[in-house]
Amino acid sequence: MTELIAGVPEAGAAPAFDELVRLMLQELGENPERDGLLKTPERVEKSMRWLTRGYSMSVAEVIGDAVFEEDHHNMVIVKDIEMYSMCEHHMLPFFGKVHIAYVPDGRIVGLSKLPRVVEVFARRLQVQERLTEQVAAAIQEVLRPQGVGVVIEAAHLCMMMRGVEKQNSKTVTSAMKGIFRDDLRTRDEFLRLVTGSTLG
Numbered sequence: 001m002t003e004l005i006a007g008v009p010e011a012g013a014a015p016a017f018d019e020l021v022r023l024m025l026q027e028l029g030e031n032p033e034r035d036g037l038l039k040t041p042e043r044v045e046k047s048m049r050w051l052t053r054g055y056s057m058s059v060a061e062v063i064g065d066a067v068f069e070e071d072h073h074n075m076v077i078v079k080d081i082e083m084y085s086m087c088e089h090h091m092l093p094f095f096g097k098v099h100i101a102y103v104p105d106g107r108i109v110g111l112s113k114l115p116r117v118v119e120v121f122a123r124r125l126q127v128q129e130r131l132t133e134q135v136a137a138a139i140q141e142v143l144r145p146q147g148v149g150v151v152i153e154a155a156h157l158c159m160m161m162r163g164v165e166k167q168n169s170k171t172v173t174s175a176m177k178g179i180f181r182d183d184l185r186t187r188d189e190f191l192r193l194v195t196g197s198t199l200g
Contacts, residue, residue: 017041017045018042018045021040021041021045022041025041051084051093052086052123054120054121054122055123057119057123058120059117059120059138059141059142062113062117062119062120063109063110063113063116063117063142066110066112066113067107067109067142067143068107068108068109070108072104073103073104073105073146074103074104075101075189075190076101076103076111077100077101077190078111078115079097079099079100079194080097081098081100081115081118082097082115083097083122083152083154084122084123085122085123085124085126085128085154086124086125087125087126087157087158088125088126089127090158090162092156092161094126094128094154094156094157094158094171095154095155096152096154096155096170097153098118098122098151098152099149099151099190099194099195100114100135100150101149101180101190101194102139102145102146102149103145103146103147103178103180103186104143104145105143105145105146109139109143117138117139118135120138121134121135121138128152128171129173131173132152132174133175135150135152136148136149136150136175136176136177137175145178146178146179147177147180147181147182147183148177148180149174149175149176149177149180149190150175150176151172151190151191151195152172152173154171155170156171172195174191
């Protein structure tokens with residue numbers, strides 16, 4: 001473990017994660033040596049590595065060989081996928097539900113793989129807009145379907161606990177590709193089924 005002198009890392013050495021947390025506690029006016037905080041740096045490191053484990057995951061790995069040839073051309077929807085992520089601006093959580101639909105073009109994917117694709121991108125420092133686009137783009141690339149639609153509804157603690165402190169606000173983002181972008185009827189069918197409304 002890197003030794004710190006008066007809170008400054010020794011020359012040429014990068015401070016360990018737990019040491020950075022200990023310094024943060026000191027900067028906040030806390031005593032990292034008191035009983036309740038002795039193991040906090042270690043716990044924070046484990047927690048942050050779990051919450052951002054998406055950096056070590058890939059779409060190819062989580063989907064594996066679960067793509068199947070199938071002559072099916074009607075809409076497939078998986079809705080209400082629980083999602084937890086971390087705002088990259090304040091490193092506070094945002095969480096909600098992801099709704100995914102695609103219209104196959106001869107290839108389908110195991111249904112459990114769609115939530116796993118969400119995890120790949122949600123378990124990183126994120127903004128909701130990019131997360132929505134990344135999920136849609138990944139499904140489009142893997143399946144090459146007629147189209148993909150993704151809607152995310154989320155609550156952001158950076159808006160609820162700080163700043164404007166609006167506890168009941170939600171953010172809704174969408175990404176539409178292929179037939180979901182070009183065909184109004186397909187897009188409206190998807191949005192009615194997952195949200196009970198349309199996004200225009």
